[in-house]
Amino acid sequence: MADLASPQRRSALEGVLVPGDFGATPFNGPGILLSERGPLSVVQIEAGTEDLTAAAGNALGIAPSGMPNEAAGTGRPRILGTGTGRWLISEPEGRDLAAHLRASLPESAAVTGLSHARVCLRLSGRDARTLLAKGCGIDIHPDAFRPDTSRMTSLFHCAALIDCRSAEPVYDIYVHRSYAVHLFEMLLDGALEFGCRVA
Template identity: 80%
Template structure:
């Protein structure tokens, strides 16, 4: 039997994500840049509303950044970054380098549910001058820069897939987290929608 600890994670997009330029060739370069962020540690932490203060304090002590209690707010630079997804619930994300889930289980109050989603999520980074226009083709949230600003995250539907979108910068740059089983569908829909603007896949 293979040792689980020696298993290498295989991208859900390994058979479809081909680097290169696709679609139109605007004089000022592709309007869309699309890439997969991997490997990432993605861990959900959740507790009851009455225990959020304990969770926030313990998280800040352990990771050096504090989750925001403001709905849909994101904190941190990405090493790690914490995305608010609901009352008493956050997603902690960082480049994979340590047992993030194990560290959080050991440090957070026993009342906290810690769920490792690293193998169950794919993260696509969408950027470029037409990134906001492309997102608007597939989701109904208000994407105006005044409404969906950097340090904001949203749970929504994008091209019929449930996603968590993290606005990283006003560039605009978005990180899109999707269930692994829908990753190919979402990647292909984003690429298809980007062809009119020109799309560079990294």
């Protein structure tokens, strides 16, 4: 892998995500906080003929959950179950995560780098659930979509992986890079009535 220090990654949201307060100005502050997390390393691993749970746990320091839609880890790394024997791992960019996993996992495992294929938006604030309900058909009630679980679903007509980080609520939304501007604009537009702080 090449030296990542010299060329700078250019976010898909460059020039679009502009920090500031937008929309209504409720007395108790903006109801929505929206920011981009990154740069991240994002890698998908998928089991071949052998179970990956133990090897992935060793390589990452946290055991991935065997249940789809369940998440593990605090973010360094975060391991999201996205299917049977399949996980998405993300962490702030540092080490070459894909190479580390390739070296640590059995040969039958598939390791696919998706760092540049995903944009991660951090959505929080007291109106975050209402905003999600505008563009997403799944039940986001705190009893139905609990912290440390994730959902692969459609959000404003984009395929999205939504990771519920806490009940506060805090969500990390992974979206395909080419859709990122559309999704960001829809989230911001939908958030204007609550007041939106973009950071």
